[in-house]
Structure formats: structure tokens, C-alpha cells
Amino acid sequence: MNPVYTGLPTTIFEVMSALAREKNAINLGQGFPDDPGPADVRQAAADAVINGWNQYPPMLGIPELRQAVATHYKHWQGLDLDWQQEVMITSGATEALAGALLALIEPGDEVVLFEPLYDAYLPLVKRAGGVPKFVKLKPPHWRYDEAMLAEAFSPKTKVVLFNNPLNPAGVVYSREDLELLASFCIKYDAIALCDEVWEHIVFDGLRHVSMMAIPGMRERTIKIGSAGKIFSLTGWKVGLVCAAPAISKVLGKAHQFLTFTTPPNLQAAVAYGLGKSDDYFETMRGEMQRSRDHFTKGLRERGFTVLDSQGTYFLNVDLAPLGATDDVAFCKTLVNDFGVAAIPVSAFYAENPITSVVRFCFAKRDETLNGALERLEHFARKAA
Ligand code: PMP
Ligand code: GLN
Numbered sequence: 001m002n003p004v005y006t007g008l009p010t011t012i013f014e015v016m017s018a019l020a021r022e023k024n025a026i027n028l029g030q031g032f033p034d035d036p037g038p039a040d041v042r043q044a045a046a047d048a049v050i051n052g053w054n055q056y057p058p059m060l061g062i063p064e065l066r067q068a069v070a071t072h073y074k075h076w077q078g079l080d081l082d083w084q085q086e087v088m089i090t091s092g093a094t095e096a097l098a099g100a101l102l103a104l105i106e107p108g109d110e111v112v113l114f115e116p117l118y119d120a121y122l123p124l125v126k127r128a129g130g131v132p133k134f135v136k137l138k139p140p141h142w143r144y145d146e147a148m149l150a151e152a153f154s155p156k157t158k159v160v161l162f163n164n165p166l167n168p169a170g171v172v173y174s175r176e177d178l179e180l181l182a183s184f185c186i187k188y189d190a191i192a193l194c195d196e197v198w199e200h201i202v203f204d205g206l207r208h209v210s211m212m213a214i215p216g217m218r219e220r221t222i223k224i225g226s227a228g229k230i231f232s233l234t235g236w237k238v239g240l241v242c243a244a245p246a247i248s249k250v251l252g253k254a255h256q257f258l259t260f261t262t263p264p265n266l267q268a269a270v271a272y273g274l275g276k277s278d279d280y281f282e283t284m285r286g287e288m289q290r291s292r293d294h295f296t297k298g299l300r301e302r303g304f305t306v307l308d309s310q311g312t313y314f315l316n317v318d319l320a321p322l323g324a325t326d327d328v329a330f331c332k333t334l335v336n337d338f339g340v341a342a343i344p345v346s347a348f349y350a351e352n353p354i355t356s357v358v359r360f361c362f363a364k365r366d367e368t369l370n371g372a373l374e375r376l377e378h379f380a381r382k383a384a
Contacts, residue, residue: 004127011119012347016331020341026372029331029341031167031313033363037233038273038280045236045269057264059256061089065271069225069240072274076281077199077210079223085245088252089267091259092237093197093226098124099254100193100222100241101159105130109158114144116168116348118195121161133157134350139318139357140307142169143177149184157190162211165198168316168345168359170309172206175214182214191247192217197226200281202311203289212242219244222251227270232284232363238262238270288313288363295362298373302380313363316345320356322383327355334358338379340372 009015016029036042060066063083070083081087090096097120105111107129113121114135125132133152135144153160162181165172185192192211199208212221225240227233239262243251296306296315304322309315324330327344335341342360346353362369 002127004123008123012343013119016335016341016343019335023335023339023341025335025339025341026368026375027341028360028362028364028372029335029343031361031363032234033232033313034365034368035232035363037231038276041231041233041269041273041276044272045265048265048268052268053264055264057261057267059261060252061087061262062264062267062271065089065267065274068271068274069242073210073223073242077208077213079210079212079242081242082245086242086248088241088248088255089262090239090241090255091262092228093195093224093239094120094237095255095259096224096239096241096251097121097161097193097195099251099258100224101125101128101130101161102258103250103254104128104159104191104193106158108156110154110156112149112152112157112160112190113350114162114166115350116142116166116345116354117161117350118163118167119347122350125161130159131156132350136349136352137166137169137171139169139316139354142166142171144181146180149181153184153188153190155188157188159191159193160185161193161195163195163198164211165196165202165208165311167198167312168314168343168348170307170312170314170316172202172208172310175209178209178211178214182211182217185220186216190220192221194221194223196223197229198312199225200230201285201288201313203285203292204310206310208311219246222247227266227273231270231273236266236270238266291362291364291366291369294366295360295369295373298369299360299376302373302377303384304376304380307357309362313361314359315362316357316359317342318357325356327358330358334376334379338375340375340379 013030020027070081105128111130227238345357
């Protein structure tokens with residue numbers, strides 16, 4: 001069997017969610033909201049199941065969704081996309097990432113990756129024959145600079161895989177940060193594979209800027225979104241892929257033999273949802289931000305050191321001030337003895353991980369967060 005897979009542990013999200021179920025813990029590990037998601041979008045899916053088309057949809061996605069994606073990104077990110085040539089629908093961002101890496105990489109090509117990295121990236125890069133080159137980001141700011149990029153890029157760089165806003169760090173990179181990375185993509189003729197699934201979950205009045213909008217990047221960016229994140233319906237695996245025609249054409253070839261299509265009823269509901277008013281998106285962001293603030297305040301009051309989160313469903317706690325140096329041991333104790341599941345950030349590093357940071361999902365109701373805070377207070381008292 002292929003050693004990329006025989007050597008892999010089960011993904012940390014599954015491990016922690018299984019432990020949370022077993023221990024009846026409050027699950028702030030795997031990122032999903034406990035809100036059921038917008039009722040009208042779910043109703044649109046139900047209607048489409050009962051009254052709509054339930055056979056294979058067109059391979060690249062139903063036209064109404066591809067058009068809705070182009071309109072949505074024009075409205076929110078100022079992108080001009082030709083829906084017929086530049087927009088494709090996949091079964092989640094995960095399929096889009098896998099397909100893109102398979103379509104782009106030839107064995108021996110170098111792929112620049114930023115650590116902490118979403119856990120699917122590295123096995124996919126390796127399976128495609130790519131050679132990873134890491135840029136190691138460090139808390140509390142998780143920023144990169146010119147020297148770090150200069151070390152990672154080379155004439156062999158084919159792709160840079162860039163996640164913004166960044167899971168698990170909760171960083172939203174600025175236009176200047178993007179311009180710096182873009183200058184390296186242009187210099188080394190690399191494609192930017194941009195995982196922008198958290199694009200709508202940004203706080204404090206920040207606005208997501210797509211790499212595609214940076215001068216010189218329009219023709220060399222693959223932009224990936226996820227309806228699961230946009231509508232807080234993470235079980236809906238509907239990915240939104242945008243790229244210039246020459247790239248899109250090849251991405252379609254990878255998609256045709258991975259999943260070929262994506263459930264048409266979910267596509268119809270997402271097409272409806274993308275057209276929802278600005279008010280819906282602003283309110284959703286506002287509620288998430290309020291949860292972030294509530295949980296941050298509660299943690300700080302209990303003596304935890306919370307790193308700033310500018311976006312995503314996540315915030316991070318720095319364990320160093322507590323004298324803890326092993327995030328995995330910390331998470332095990334927390335779930336086994338105190339009934340709260342979290343994610344050790346070392347799971348997002350390939351080697352020499354940062355082991356002093358733990359990620360919590362705050363996209364939860366107040367009662368869930370308050371329950372977790374109460375348990376964390378027991379933990380803090382015991383540790384003191
Ligand atoms: N990329 C990142 C950074 C994520 O956080 C996630 C999921 N949670 C995904 C990709 C996967 O998205 P999807 O569920 O649409 O496959
Ligand atoms: N993206 C989610 C997270 O970071 C989890 C997705 C998954 O479970 N694979 O928590």
C-alpha cells in the first residue's frame with residue numbers, strides 16, 4: 001500500500017470528536033457551529049430534494065450556482081469572473097484541493113506550504129509527488145516576511161498553497177502581506193492555490209481580500225471557497241473553485257474523475273443562499289464576533305492567555321504561561337478529566353511543531369461556551 005497513507009494517523013478532528021463523544025465532553029475541537037444554520041437555505045435544499053432534479057447534474061456544477069458564485073464574488077470581493085469558463089463546483093473544498101494538487105504537480109515539483117497547515121495539505125502534496133518547502137509561522141502573530149519566503153521559494157517552485165484567513169491561527173492577512181507573497185509567485189512563475197474557505201468569517205470590520213485581486217495574480221491564482229463555511233453548514237460539502245480559463249480547464253479534468261459531480265439539491269440551495277442580503281452576512285459575522293469576545297473574556301478571566309483571533313471559528317490559547325509544554329497531553333487531560341475537547345496545534349505542523357498552543361472553536365451558543373468555561377475554571381484551579 002502507499003506509504004503516504006499507511007504512515008498517516010487518523011485526522012486529529014476525528015480523533016478529538018470521537019473522544020468528545022466517548023467522554024460526553026463539550027466539543028470545542030472540530031470546527032462546526034451548534035447553530036443549525038439558516039432555515040431558508042436548508043428549506044431550499046429540502047425543496048430541491050423533493051421537487052428538483054436528483055440525477056447527475058452538469059459536471060462543472062449547475063449553471064445557477066456557477067452564476068451565483070460569480071455574482072457573489074463580484075459583490076463581495078470585486079472579482080470579475082466568467083462563470084462559464086472560470087467557475088466550477090466540487091464536493092467540498094477538500095475535493096478542490098486534492099484535484100488542484102493532482103492537476104498541477106508533477107513529481108519533484110516544489111510546493112511552498114505555511115505551517116501551521118490544515119492537516120489535509122501535506123499528504124495530498126506528497127501523494128501527488130510534490131516536494132514540500134515549509135514557511136514556519138510562529139505565535140503570537142503568525143506572520144511571514146520576505147526572508148522567510150526567500151528561503152522557501154526556488155526555481156523549482158510550482159505551487160504555493162496559502163490559507164487565508166488561516167486555520168488554526170485565526171490570522172487575516174493584509175493586502176500588503178498578499179502583495180509580498182504575490183511578488184514571489186510572479187518572480188518564480190508559481191501558481192497560488194488559495195484556500196479561502198474562511199473568507200466570510202472575519203471580524204472587527206476587516207474585509208477579506210482574495211489573492212486573485214492582487215495585481216499580477218489574476219491568471220495564476222486558484223481560489224477555493226466552501227459553502228459549508230459560508231452558511232455554517234459544515235456537513236454540506238460544496239466547494240467553489242475559481243481560476244482563469246487555462247487553469248480551470250485542467251482542474252475540470254481532475255474533478256471529472258474524482259467525484260464528477262456534487263449533489264444537485266445542495267447546489268441549488270447554495271445558489272439561493274449566495275444571493276442572501278448583505279444583512280445576513282453582516283449579522284452572521286457579528287454573532288460569531290460576539291461569541292469570540294464572550295469566550296475570550298471568559299478565558300482571560302480564568303487566567304488563560306488568549307491569542308488574538310481576527311477570523312475563522314477559532315481562537316488559540318498559549319499554554320506557556322501555564323507552564324504547560326505539551327499541547328497533546330494538555331488536550332488529553334482536558335477531555336478525559338474535565339470534559340472539554342480542543343485541538344492541539346502541533347497537529348498542524350509536519351516536523352518540529354509548536355507544542356504550546358491549543359485551538360478552541362468558539363462558534364457555539366453562549367450556553368455551550370459557558371459550560372466549557374465552567375469546566376476550564378476547574379482545570380485552572382487544579383493547575384494553580
Ligand atoms: N480548508 C480549510 C482551511 C478548512 O478549515 C476546511 C474545513 N473545515 C477545509 C479546507 C475543508 O472544507 P470542506 O468541508 O468544504 O471540504
Ligand atoms: N475544518 C475543520 C476544523 O478545522 C474540520 C474539518 C474536518 O473535520 N476535516 O476543525
